[in-house]
Amino acid sequence: MYAITGITGKVGGAVARTLLAAGQPVRAVVRDAARARSWAERGCEVVTADMDDEAALTAAFEGAQGVFILPPSDFDPSPGFPEARAVIDAVRGALQSAAPGKVVCLSTIGAQATEINLLTQRTLMEQALQDLPMPVTFLRPGWFMENAAWDVAPARDTGVIPSFLQPLDKAVPMVATADVGRVAAQLLQQTWRGVRVVELEGPQRVSPNDLAEAFAQVLGRPVRAEVVLRETWGELFRSQGTTDPLPRMRMLDGFNEGFIAFESDEADIVKGEVELETVLRGLVSQAG
Secondary structure (H helix, E strand, O other): OEEEEOOOOHHHHHHHHHHHHOOOOEEEEEOOHHHHHHHHHOOOEEEEOOOOOHHHHHHHHOOOOEEEEOOOOOOOOOOOOHHHHHHHHHHHHHHHHHOOOOEEEEOOOOOOOOOOOOOHHHHHHHHHHOOOOOOEEEEEEOEEHHHHHHHHHHHHHOOEEEEOOOOOOOOEOEEOHHHHHHHHHHHHOOOOOOEEEEEEEOOOOEOHHHHHHHHHHHHOOOOEEEEOOHHHHHHHHHHOOOOOOHHHHHHHHHHHHOOOOOOOOHHHOEEOOOOHHHHHHHHHHHHO
16 A cells, blocks of 8 residues: 555645556545545545644554655745754654655755755755665656746736746756656655665756747747846745745756756656646646
């Protein structure tokens, strides 16, 4: 049996669907059992646990052949990441106590970076789980293609998508959440020893200009990318309700400056199957 956290989201849902399609039993670990009703109908066992509740997580992980950890993302963390640390402590304690057969933890591209940024939350999780007694895989995907959901309305309505990724012709690793979940499920079913890192991107890297061109293909209208000036970011993010915009700004700087990147040689990076245009068509359809 495989215990899956984050099953009500895109990545966790893709993990569960892949395992179920392979005939594997799945335990859905959720905060609200009502939200997992569809998973129960598919034959999943459903247990409730908050990600910062060590006792509940221990019970959820006990007897599991493998566990998929999807840490919650905090896009406006407090200084020092106390919210993430509470989750990390609970997850580590639960895994130590429950002793599942193996663990796959969703991390991120650039988790090895020493510069503090929004993704440091994943760095801290990797550091905490490094010395667990069971086999552990950290899955480090690139930038999620689904982040382009924010660009659907401006692309459709104005033909211009604002870009924090710069310069506009710089291609970065991007990947669809469907590929992330599918690969995570495959990793869970593998056998390995110790700790390993698997880095994952889509079929090809994507620049902001590429993203605009793909939107143009999907929408049937001209679309171009436009730089959002770095000096405007802080005020803009604060206007959107962010208390401290610096971690998010430094994450974006990391992609632009190159300190958030894959560690592996390109030949060793796992490639996904889902094309950018496929994801954008889905996002546009959902937006109406």
